[in-house]
């Protein structure tokens with residue numbers, strides 16, 4: 905039986921997401937991509953529901969306020985800044 909996390913996802917998926925979030929926060933200096941507040945989560949630039957990938961290039965550091973105030977793919981394009989330049993990991 906597959907171990908599940910609190911959200912019903914397989915444990916491996918949860919730890920992968922956690923690892924990705926940590927990488928993205930590290931890369932972006934733990935500063936929210938949208939408002940500059942301290943970031944604790946990672947946000948998809950292109951929502952997964954719109955075909956966005958889970959690659960670090962599609963993820964930016966994001967504070968909980970910005971993350972939760974946004975529905976999937978509903979953030980107005982005017983608020984969006986260009987993706988950060990890709991860096992070596």
Ligand SMILES: [Zn+2]
Pocket residue numbers: 936937938939940941966967968969970971
């Ligand atoms: Zn923010």
